[in-house]
Amino acid sequence: MQHHDLAIRQKAVALLRSGVGNAEVGRRLGVPSGTIGYWHHLDRAARDALPGRPSTRCPRCHGRDLDAVAYSYLLGLYLGDGHIVQYSQHRAPSLMITCCEGWPGLMDLAEEALRAVFPDNRTCRVRRTGCRNVKVYSTHLWCLFPQHGPGRKHEREITLERWQQDIVDSHPWEFIRGLVHSDGCRVTNWTVRDVGGERRRYEYPRYLFTNKSTDILRLYADTLDKVGVEWKVTRRGGRPYNISVARRSSVALMDRHIGPKH
Numbered sequence: 001m002q003h004h005d006l007a008i009r010q011k012a013v014a015l016l017r018s019g020v021g022n023a024e025v026g027r028r029l030g031v032p033s034g035t036i037g038y039w040h041h042l043d044r045a046a047r048d049a050l051p052g053r054p055s056t057r058c059p060r061c062h063g064r065d066l067d068a069v070a071y072s073y074l075l076g077l078y079l080g081d082g083h084i085v086q087y088s089q090h091r092a093p094s095l096m097i098t099c100c101e102g103w104p105g106l107m108d109l110a111e112e113a114l115r116a117v118f119p120d121n122r123t124c125r126v127r128r129t130g131c132r133n134v135k136v137y138s139t140h141l142w143c144l145f146p147q148h149g150p151g152r153k154h155e156r157e158i159t160l161e162r163w164q165q166d167i168v169d170s171h172p173w174e175f176i177r178g179l180v181h182s183d184g185c186r187v188t189n190w191t192v193r194d195v196g197g198e199r200r201r202y203e204y205p206r207y208l209f210t211n212k213s214t215d216i217l218r219l220y221a222d223t224l225d226k227v228g229v230e231w232k233v234t235r236r237g238g239r240p241y242n243i244s245v246a247r248r249s250s251v252a253l254m255d256r257h258i259g260p261k262h
Helices: 006-017 022-029 033-046 068-081 104-117 162-170 172-183 214-226 248-257
Strands: 082-085 094-100 123-128 131-137 184-195 198-210 232-236 239-245
Touching: 006 022, 006 033, 022 033, 068 082, 068 094, 068 104, 068 162, 068 172, 068 214, 094 104, 104 123, 104 131, 104 172, 162 172, 162 214, 172 184, 172 198, 172 214, 172 248, 198 248, 214 239, 239 248
Parallel strands: none
Antiparallel strands: 082 094, 094 131, 123 131, 184 198, 198 239, 232 239
16 A cells, blocks of 8 residues: 655645645646545545535534624523423434414524524424424534533523623623523503592503523623613512513613514
8 A cells, every 4th residue: 555745645635625626636646536535535524524414513612603693692592491402312412492482583583593503503493382492403502502401490500601701791682682582571561640630550661581590590680780771680489580670761771672572
């Protein structure tokens, strides 16, 4: 078996990447075309660029660019109504974002975010009673969502890694929007007041975010503080349960960046 210098192999790979065919590279370098084809295969495999095989390079493992805006939104969705599961019949785990049937626009936004964060993976929607799971399969889900673990989210500690916090700090409104779109809502409250001796109904909008995890509530509240939104917490059984935004200026700020679900 003939052995070829590393310099010859590197030259062959450079020519192949420039678009020169296997046979022509072989003629130029005096190397059998079968050997050139083998080098070509190894080079494409190393770059995860084999024909018919989608790239699975991970932003955390391989340094692929990550759409930070989409990720910040998707992280909020995941912490609210998302979960990662691994079924024995599937080679890769799946990330599911559960969306109510009444919010088709939210399903579209969730799927857009999944496609942006996992551009080489297919997404799908699975119908369930009253809702749909918008999902994607990837062997690198745990790299991008290290908060995954056994049990329910409110039964374990939820903290962001430094790289995740940097993304949230850079795109706080996307993170807030993802949390509101998952476990939050915009509602209209009302009360009755005496105005000039007459009882009148008074209505006002409010944003509510409900989650059993005190860690996720804290992440939401901390991010609201960073964008200048005032909030109050409601407790149930002595534990934080609901975060309300009701001051007119803060609601107006939320309306500008979030708005109602659709």
